[in-house]
Structure formats: C-alpha cells, structure tokens
Amino acid sequence: MRREKESIAGILVSRIGGFIIFLVLLGVLNLLAGTYIQAPVFVQIVAFLNTNLGLLLLITALFLVGDLFGALLFPLNLPGPVFSAAGAVFLVMFLSRLFSLVGDITGVEFFALLETFALPVYLLVFVIALISGYFALFMGPGDSH
Numbered sequence: 001m002r003r004e005k006e007s008i009a010g011i012l013v014s015r016i017g018g019f020i021i022f023l024v025l026l027g028v029l030n031l032l033a034g035t036y037i038q039a040p041v042f043v044q045i046v047a048f049l050n051t052n053l054g055l056l057l058l059i060t061a062l063f064l065v066g067d068l069f070g071a072l073l074f075p076l077n078l079p080g081p082v083f084s085a086a087g088a089v090f091l092v093m094f095l096s097r098l099f100s101l102v103g104d105i106t107g108v109e110f111f112a113l114l115e116t117f118a119l120p121v122y123l124l125v126f127v128i129a130l131i132s133g134y135f136a137l138f139m140g141p142g143d144s145h
Helices: 008-036 040-051 053-070 080-106 110-139
Strands: none
Touching: 008 040, 008 053, 040 053, 040 080, 053 080, 080 110
16 A cells, blocks of 8 residues: 655644644633633643643654655655654653653552653664654655655
8 A cells, every 4th residue: 555745735734733723722721720620630630731831842843843854755854753753752751741640640659660761761762763764764655765
C-alpha cells in the first residue's frame, strides 16, 4: 500500500489547527474550573494542563517541524526524524508527568518508581524513534529519494 506525502499547507493547517482547538478547550476548562466545577480532581487536572502548556507547545512544534521536513523531497527531508525523535522524548516526558499526576490522585506509588528510570527511557525512546524515522524515510514511498 502506497502512502502519499502530506502537503506542507495540509500539515500546517492540521497541526496548528489541532493545537488551537486544544487551547480553546483548555480555556473552557479553565472557565469551568474557576466558576462552575469545584471538584478537586478536575481543578488539579486543569492546573496540570496549564502547568505543562509550554511542554505541550514544544512537543507540537517539534513534531510540526519534523512533519514539515518529512514533506520535502530527499535530501531535504533528512532532518525530519531528528525533530520527530526529540518530540517523542518530550512526549514521553509529558506522559511520565501525567502518570505521576494519576499516581498523586489515586495514591498508587508505582508511578513514582517510573521516575527512577526516566533518563534511560528518554535515551532509548530517542534512539528507537530516530532509527525508525530514518528507516521509514529510506524504505518509504519510491518518490522520497
């Protein structure tokens, strides 16, 4: 099965549009958390999203740049997997923080144990994402190189 490359305009619209929709939803959640919903877990989740907004923006930007490079022809697409691998590391970092929040809310101590292995996991994620990104780049559609 052959997969066509996305256009640069399509990538920009879908990725940036998706992030803008997320920001609007986060704004609505902030309004609800401050005025209508006082449940401590809900307020804690909204505060978590607010605190990690910069990280989410960084993840979005890295994947966006990686996808933009991926839309170009060989050899201009070569930096793409590096940005995507960096985005994957920050995504795992966000998920680690999310698991820590779940652990705080539920009282499960297992998630705190995962922080011990954070650095090796980040390194492993970067290497696997980088290798698989270049593998996909070179084994992808015939028009990529």
